[in-house]
Each structure stands twice: as structure tokens, then as C-alpha cells.
Amino acid sequence: KAGVTQTPRYLIKTRGQQVTLSCSPISGHRSVSWYQQTPGQGLQFLFEYFSETQRNKGNFPGRFSGRQFSNSRSEMNVSTLELGDSALYLCASRIVPGQEIYEQYFGPGTRLTVT
Amino acid sequence: EDKVVQSPLSLVVHEGDTVTLNCSYEVTNFRSLLWYKQEKKAPTFLFMLTSSGIEKKSGRLSSILDKKELFSILNITATQTGDSAVYLCAVGTKTSYDKVIFGPGTSLSVIP
Numbered sequence: 001k002a003g004v005t006q007t008p009r010y011l012i013k014t015r016g017q018q019v020t021l022s023c024s025p026i027s028g029h030r031s032v033s034w035y036q037q038t039p040g041q042g043l044q045f046l047f048e049y050f051s052e053t054q055r056n057k058g059n060f061p062g063r064f065s066g067r068q069f070s071n072s073r074s075e076m077n078v079s080t081l082e083l084g085d086s087a088l089y090l091c092a093s094r095i096v097p098g099q100e101i102y103e104q105y106f107g108p109g110t111r112l113t114v115t
Numbered sequence: 116e117d118k119v120v121q122s123p124l125s126l127v128v129h130e131g132d133t134v135t136l137n138c139s140y141e142v143t144n145f146r147s148l149l150w151y152k153q154e155k156k157a158p159t160f161l162f163m164l165t166s167s168g169i170e171k172k173s174g175r176l177s178s179i180l181d182k183k184e185l186f187s188i189l190n191i192t193a194t195q196t197g198d199s200a201v202y203l204c205a206v207g208t209k210t211s212y213d214k215v216i217f218g219p220g221t222s223l224s225v226i227p
Contacts, residue, residue: 033215048214056213104215109156
């Protein structure tokens with residue numbers, strides 16, 4: 001079974017631009033979560049999507065948004081990029097949220113560098 | 116505010132040593148505690164703990180949860196260089212929705 005895939009793997013953008021990252025969950029997984037990982041802040045939760053609906057959102061500004069498609073694939077968008085948005089963006093999928101099992105499977109991440 | 120704390124933040128040991136990594140938490144509506152290993156790429160799942168006092172083992176790794184004292188430990192015996200990684204502790208909670216809160220991680224370096 002294929003794992004979680006993320007595209008692109010690496011990205012360089014300049015301040016003020018916007019970026020869209022993509023995540024394809026494991027087949028059969030319907031929940032997709034996004035995390036930002038930086039050396040200073042660690043791994044921070046951005047949002048989770050299930051059945052094309054955002055179920056939960058972390059403490060990030062409105063510049064960070066996402067969506068999920070009917071095939072469970074998800075995209076996240078960051079508008080008006082700032083230098084501090086440079087980070088590894090991880091996507092994680094799990095079968096269904098709300099079950100006892102919180103076992104998430106992470107993708108390889110997208111390394112975003114903002115210059 | 117929910118938080119997860121890990122200690123130490125970094126650790127250097129020699130091959131063959133035994134290490135203990137600590138994770139404490141303060142969260143509302145605790146559901147589970149999870150350990151992940153991250154080696155410069157995606158975190159990989161190690162353990163999920165939901166009950167106090169029941170040790171989970173996988174090879175040289177083991178973990179236990181104390182829900183009364185709100186902490187967990189991850190033990191690695193006979194460490195190998197391949198154990199070098201960041202070990203992340205996370206807590207799953209559930210109120211009207213479920214979420215996972217990660218700790219800062221412990222960076223473990225095992226030197227020959």
C-alpha cells in the first residue's frame with residue numbers, strides 16, 4: 001500500500017508570494033492533517049480535514065488555509081508569504097478521526113524556503 | 116492551554132548505553148499518548164499508550180504511561196547508531212473534536 005505522498009518536496013518562494021502544497025493520503029484514509037515544523041517551534045498543528053470539511057484548526061493566521069477534495073486529497077495554501085513561514089510542512093493521514101486509534105502516518109514533507 | 120513537555124531536549128550516548136526519554140503533559144480530555152521517531156524525514160509511529168502501567172515493547176524500545184502523574188517514558192536499551200533521531204511525544208485529546216499535540220522532541224545522538 002502506498003504511503004502518504006506530498007508534492008512538491010522542495011520549494012523556494014519570495015516574500016509576498018503565495019504557495020500551494022499538495023498531499024495524497026494513504027488509500028482508504030479519509031482524514032488529513034497538516035503540520036508545520038520549525039527548529040524553534042517544533043511540530044505545530046495547522047488543521048485537519050475530513051469529508052471535505054475542516055474539523056479542527058490550530059493557532060495560525062488566516063494566511064494559512066486548506067481544503068480537501070472528494071478523493072481525500074488535500075491542499076494547503078499560504079498567501080503573502082513571510083520569512084517566518086520557512087519550514088517543513090508535514091501532512092499526515094489516518095483512517096477516520098474520532099476513533100481510539102490516533103495512529104497517523106506522515107508524508108515526507110515539503111520543505112518551503114521563503115527568501 | 117494544552118501542553119506537552121519532553122526532557123532532555125538533546126542527549127548524546129555511546130553505543131550500548133540505555134537511555135530513558137521523558138514526556139509529561141497537561142491536557143484536558145486525555146485520550147492517548149503517542150511516540151514517534153523522526154530521522155530527518157517524516158515521523159514514524161512507534162507506540163500508542165492509553166492505559167496506565169501497561170508496558171508496550173518493540174524490540175529494544177519500550178514505553179509506559181502513568182496517567183496519575185501525567186507522564187510517559189520511552190526506554191531504549193543497547194542503543195545503536197541507527198537509533199539516532201528525534202523522538203517526538205504527542206498527546207491525543209478529545210473534546211468536541213480530537214486533536215494531537217506534539218512536544219518539542221528529544222534529539223538523541225548515539226556515537227560509536
